[in-house]
Amino acid sequence: MVAPLNFPLNLPLAKSGVDRAAHFRLDQGKLDSLWAQGKITHFNGEKFLTDENGLVFLEPTSIGHGERYFLGVDGSGVAYFLFHSETLLAPEENYHLLREAQLNDLHIGLAVHGQSLALWHKRHPHCSMCGAGTAPAQGGAVRKCPSCEAEHYPRTDPAIIVLTRDSNDRILLGRQQVWPEHRFSTFAGFVEPGESFEAAVVREVKEEANVKVHSIEYIGSQPWPFPASLMIAFSAIIEDPSNAKPDGEEIVDIKWLDRDSIVEQLKAETLLLPPPLSVARAMIDAWYIADGVERPRLDSPESWR
Ligand SMILES: [Zn+2]
DSSP states (O other): OOOOSSSSSOOOTOOOOOOOOOGGGGOOHHHHHHHHHHHEEEEETTEEEEEEEOOOOOGGOOOSSSEEEEEEEEETTTTTEEEEOOSSSSOOEEEEEEEESSOOOOHHHHHHHHHHHHHHHOOOOOOTTTOOBOOEGGTEEEEEEETTEEOOOOOOOEEEEEEEEEETTEEEEEEESSOOOOOOOOOOEEOOOOOOOOHHHHHHHHHOOOOOOEEEEEEEEEEEOOOOOOOEEEEEESSSSSOOOSSSSSSHHHHHHHHHHHHHHTTTTTTTOOOSSSSSHHHHHHHHHHHHHOOOOOOOOOOOO
């Protein structure tokens, strides 16, 4: 029997602390007045300006040339913006990647939204209809083409990720060649055009581990803005565990683990788990405690990839 997982998963990057207030995006005068009294975080390259309290908020007057993205308003009506520029506004050592910064839930929600927008704007400077240069509009929620008037919206790429188990509640993990030695994780992949989430789960697990899954259940989602993914998490039961084998291309090794063996292998340093920010790690942690037996917390050395 498999133990039921907590729903929804508690996912570290799935935080929404402000009202996105989309109705303000069409009112440039309102956006300007919110900006004048707003809290403005700075994004440069792929890094945020931070200090020991998390994101640093700047005064609008101290800011030079760059793009402004409206992120929303909090319960007191304070507006938050991300300022995206090519120039540093503080010493370089004060800038940190999202995964390095120590952020509270409000800051995580702002940073994930802001980074998603900033990376999309940077990668989409031209109109896909006519090739002309485009410019941000509606507080950064859109890019507009001045030539053909097309509007372009930020893209989000859906990817499924799945915790696969056999009927004895062992999990099956896979290893990619490019990962650090001993690093294993759950199976995942992008949803293809015209495909449902469920069909993507079945296809990815078959492709990567050669097994069929059933009893697919949705267990949560979180944005993964590196640069534009949305991870949609499922659990599934493997019908034919004896057929499991790596595809030899994307996945070069697989591993069956029960709760005792995962602890033993972590101790023996023959297993390295996915990073704490990832959906994969949250799914493994949720499975580990799902049978209700008291055990030490899963401890794995920090590894980003
Ligand atoms: Zn155009």
